Amino acid sequence: MSVPSWTDLEGLFHEALARAPADRAAFLAERCVGRPSLLAEVEALLRTHDEAASTLEVPPVPPRKRLTLGTRLGVYEVTAQIGEGGMGQVYRATDTKLKRQVAIKILPPSLAADPDRLARFQREAEVLASLNHPNIAIIHGLEDADGIKALVMELIEGEDLSQRIARGAVPLDEALPIAKQVAEALEAAHELGIIHRDLKPTNIKVRPDGMVKVLDFGLAKAMKATGGMAASPSMAPTLTTPTMTRAGMILGTAAYMSPEQARGKVIDKRADMWAFGCVLYEMLTGKRAFPGEDITDTLAAVVKLDPNWDAVGADVPARVRQVLRMCLQKDPRQRAQAVGDVRLALEGAFETAAAHTGTPATAVARRRSREHIAWGLAIAATLLAIGVSGLYLRAPRQTDTLVRFRVAPPADIVRPVGAGFGVAPDGQTLAFAARGPMACLGSLSVASMRWRRSHWQARSSGRLRSGHPMADRWASPRRAASIASRSTGPPPVGSVTCPAPYLVAAPGARTA
């Protein structure tokens, strides 16, 4: 008997496999007329196929003990394996008491076996469990049964964003609502001082009803081997698999890692802003912002290269491009500082009325966020006033150009409160009330910002239409100046230097 050619074997095997089991015999009989050896071979291969898939598949490394279906962990009964990641296997389970479906994530043995790490993880998990936001997957608790430690979480149906992106770029009207919900999730967490640290498309689930759920908030830190603050590529959760073998996964994490993270520096919530930018870019273009063939390549791109801006389609409005650029600044100080601002910018809140044409904004959300807008614009207005006077003093001929821009609040400001602000008499310090690092305790602190005039850059100008809610504040440098004169001396609490304020708004205001 002749040996069938591989091409025949492979072709028939897959063609048969694509058919219903009941139809395969007839299909093969028809295709193998006069070739009994081929028929026998393909049939034998199909018979062993299922078993081969389970016994001979190269398993993910390192092989871990898996739970078999039906295993009970406390009140939870495992019903299916959903996935396996660097942070452990994930199963679907039924809560037999509350009769609901949950996802349980088995903690890696390295963590479960280390009492110190486990205790720390437990504390972190308690904080994470306090995150209560519709766009954040809820952590129900930690389960410890038969020596297996598992994190019990809300089960979310639907595909993750990476699967969605794999089908191609996400259309704008679909991508923006997703981005907005992710931003809202980040905003809620940042407000509690919780940084995601591992935001990426695989951690973002999009339910069939359009609801977005961000997974694994803060788990990166909670699962970290040491208690130190520094983050390095090798500390990211998906990089801790002992043999560093899951190249695809490592790559998956590296691609969204902020430059400071890639350099092993201390990270803060601005790392999430970066990752958010990467995710938004990838949604809009269908391509990674920082592609690389391997981890080295990818990290090099993250640190050195700019994303390919040409890949962003022409239909993407300027405000969205602006958000991308704000988030993907290599220097965290130059990056968008607060996710709330990014969300507002996505909604077009910072655009002047003139720039709004053709971009219907979400009025409801805007009303809800009036406080933030007021804050953002108030600061902008102040700086505007000061900027104008600065320009006037330094370059009298440019007095007809009014520039609009915004200074990033210091990194540890979670969210400024209210629209009040004051400018020190010397014009060097801006004071405003904000929730600072003590936000978790619910206290308010007053932070201030200091900037150097030399860093100001005017980008563009435009006219602010009268009738705009903020027009009167904007159009009146005198008003800002009068507020400035009322503020006295240095702010009561601390002073934060913000040496290189970045510019945000492209559509500016202009007075004659």
Place this chain on the structure above:
Amino acid sequence: MSSLPGDVTRLLLAWSNGDRDALEDLIPVVYGELRRIAARYFRHERPDHTLQPTGLVHEAYFKLIDQDHARWQNRAQFFGVAAQLMRRILVDHARTRVAAKRGGGMTPITLIDVAEASSPRGVDVIVLDDALTRVTSLYPGQGRLVELRYFGGLTIEETGEAMGISPATVKRQWMVARAWLLRDLKGEATV
């Protein structure tokens, strides 16, 4: 023979630029490193005698390759070479063990422990090697693919890179090759 990461990287680059001699120089270096790493693993062999060649090969890669200068293609090439060498090392080791333990309660070395699988001990290295030899004699390309997957521990994508074919093709071939191997291992009628 000791070498600096840059050496291996340079040799890989030279090889990819068509320098055949570079491969000759490369093999002993990679082989030496793999053996060293493997020997350490063998000393601390796990009680169930399972091995993860994936880990060994990757460890060698990180040791031998200058990450700053290597390119992705070099990585695939490296794993391509290493898979072959790893297979030789593992099989040699397994045969030595079998010889040493002959008469005693010998425990076969299994490649990878697949806990939930019907064959709880995974696949015996020697048995797999024999089967691989058979599949290679009939279908050289697919034999190579299996070698890369099992002994190099390459992912589907990496295998595609090393063989110069698309991941989709690797996947299709892998499914068939896997079934072929199992059928062979189970001693079902061979052609």
